[in-house]
Amino acid sequence: MEFGFLGLGIMGKAMAINLLRHGFKVTIWNRTLSKCDELVQHGASVGETPATVVKKCKYTIAMLSDPSAALSVVFDKDGVLEHINGKCYIDMSTVDADTSSKISETIKAKGGYFLEAPVSGSKKPAEDGQLIILAAGDKALYDEVLPAFDVLGKKSFFLGEVGNGAKMKLVVNVIMGSMMNAFSEGLTLAERSGLNPGTLLDVLDLGAISNGMFKLKGPTMLQNSYSPAFPLKRQQKDMRLALALGDENAVSMPVAAAANEAFKKARSMGLGDLDFSAVHETLKAPDHSS
Ligand SMILES: NC(=O)C1=CN([C@@H]2O[C@H](COP(=O)(O)OP(=O)(O)OC[C@H]3O[C@@H](n4cnc5c(N)ncnc54)[C@H](OP(=O)(O)O)[C@@H]3O)[C@@H](O)[C@H]2O)C=CC1
Ligand SMILES: O=CCCC(=O)O
Incomplete structure (x- = not known):
C-alpha cells in the first residue's frame, strides 16, 4: 500500500517513519524541504508539492500544525485539490470541526474521498505506533486504511460524520x-x-x-x-x-x-x-x- 504524507513535524516524522518500517511505500512533502532528508534515508520518496504527492498516491495523510496550515495545504496553489479527483485524503491534524468540514466538502465536490483522523498520544506513542485514532467521515475509506491505522495506533475509533473526530x-x-x-x-x-x-x-x-x-x-x-x-x-x-x-x-x-x-x-x-x-x-x- 502506498501513502503520501504531508507535514513532517514532531508527529508527522514519527508516523511516516513508522509506516516505512512496516513496509508501506511513502512519498513525503514538507513545507521546509530539508526535513525530508532523514526520511529519505528510511526509504521515502519526495514529492515537490502537495499536488504531486496526491497525484502519485491513492491515499495521502496530512499532519499539519493548525487550521490555517491544513487549509493552506489543500486550497493553495499546487495544493491537494489539484489532483484529488478519485483520490483519498486523510487529515490527522488537530483542527476544529468547521475547518475539517470545509476541507471534506470541497474534496468530495471534486470527486475525492475524505477522512478526518486526529490522534491522541504524543511523540513517543507516535514513534511506538501507540496512538489513539479518532476518525470520522467516509466509513469505506476508514475500512480501507485500517492496515495503516493499525501500524500508527493501538486503537482506532470511527465516530461518524466529519467533525466528530475533531x-x-x-x-x-x-x-x-x-x-x-x-x-x-x-x-x-x-x-x-x-x-x-x-x-x-x-x-x-x-x-x-x-x-x-x-x-x-x-x-x-x-x-x-x-x-x-x-x-x-x-x-x-x-x-x-x-x-x-x-x-x-x-x-x-x-x-x-x-x-x-x-x-x-x-x-x-x-x-x-x-x-x-x-x-x-x-x-x-x-x-x-x-
Ligand atoms: N506533538 C504532539 O504531541 C501532538 C500533536 N498533535 C497535532 O498534530 C499536528 C502536528 O503537530 P506537531 O507535529 O507536534 O507540530 P510541529 O510544529 O512539529 O509540525 C507542524 C507541521 O506543520 C507544518 N506547517 C505549519 N504551517 C504550515 C503551512 N502554512 N503550510 C504547510 N505546512 C505547514 C510544518 O512545516 P515546517 O516544517 O515547514 O514548519 C510541520 O511539518 C498539530 O495539529 C498538533 O496539534 C496531535 C497529537 C499529539
Ligand atoms: O495533541 C496532543 C496530545 C498529546 C497527548 O495526548 O499526550
Missing part, C-alpha cells in the same frame, strides 16, 4: 490542558510550602488520580526540562479551539478558560516552542507578596 480530539485536549495547569500549581504549592515535590509524585501515583501524564511529565517538570513532545503553542491552539466549541454550545468552561490564559502567558514569555508542560514556568515569576 470535536472528540478537542474535548480530550481541553481536559489535558486544564489538568496540566492543576498539576503544575500542585507541584509549585508543594515546593513553596516546604514539601518534597518528588514525594508528591509518588503519592499521586498511588492514588485515584494517578495518570500517564503526571508520570511522564512530573519528573522532567521538576528538573525544569521541557524538550518539546507536544509544543505549548499547539496546546494553546487546542484550548482556543475547544473554548470556541464551548461558545458554540453554550458550555461554561471557567477552568479551561483559566488554563488557556496560563498557556497564553507562557507563549508571551517565549515558551511556545517548548513542551506544553513549560506552562509550569508561569508560576515561577518573582513573588513580591511578602
Whole structure:
C-alpha cells in the first residue's frame, strides 16, 4: 500500500517513519524541504508539492500544525485539490470541526474521498505506533486504511460524520490542558510550602488520580526540562479551539478558560516552542507578596 504524507513535524516524522518500517511505500512533502532528508534515508520518496504527492498516491495523510496550515495545504496553489479527483485524503491534524468540514466538502465536490483522523498520544506513542485514532467521515475509506491505522495506533475509533473526530480530539485536549495547569500549581504549592515535590509524585501515583501524564511529565517538570513532545503553542491552539466549541454550545468552561490564559502567558514569555508542560514556568515569576 502506498501513502503520501504531508507535514513532517514532531508527529508527522514519527508516523511516516513508522509506516516505512512496516513496509508501506511513502512519498513525503514538507513545507521546509530539508526535513525530508532523514526520511529519505528510511526509504521515502519526495514529492515537490502537495499536488504531486496526491497525484502519485491513492491515499495521502496530512499532519499539519493548525487550521490555517491544513487549509493552506489543500486550497493553495499546487495544493491537494489539484489532483484529488478519485483520490483519498486523510487529515490527522488537530483542527476544529468547521475547518475539517470545509476541507471534506470541497474534496468530495471534486470527486475525492475524505477522512478526518486526529490522534491522541504524543511523540513517543507516535514513534511506538501507540496512538489513539479518532476518525470520522467516509466509513469505506476508514475500512480501507485500517492496515495503516493499525501500524500508527493501538486503537482506532470511527465516530461518524466529519467533525466528530475533531470535536472528540478537542474535548480530550481541553481536559489535558486544564489538568496540566492543576498539576503544575500542585507541584509549585508543594515546593513553596516546604514539601518534597518528588514525594508528591509518588503519592499521586498511588492514588485515584494517578495518570500517564503526571508520570511522564512530573519528573522532567521538576528538573525544569521541557524538550518539546507536544509544543505549548499547539496546546494553546487546542484550548482556543475547544473554548470556541464551548461558545458554540453554550458550555461554561471557567477552568479551561483559566488554563488557556496560563498557556497564553507562557507563549508571551517565549515558551511556545517548548513542551506544553513549560506552562509550569508561569508560576515561577518573582513573588513580591511578602
Ligand atoms: N506533538 C504532539 O504531541 C501532538 C500533536 N498533535 C497535532 O498534530 C499536528 C502536528 O503537530 P506537531 O507535529 O507536534 O507540530 P510541529 O510544529 O512539529 O509540525 C507542524 C507541521 O506543520 C507544518 N506547517 C505549519 N504551517 C504550515 C503551512 N502554512 N503550510 C504547510 N505546512 C505547514 C510544518 O512545516 P515546517 O516544517 O515547514 O514548519 C510541520 O511539518 C498539530 O495539529 C498538533 O496539534 C496531535 C497529537 C499529539
Ligand atoms: O495533541 C496532543 C496530545 C498529546 C497527548 O495526548 O499526550
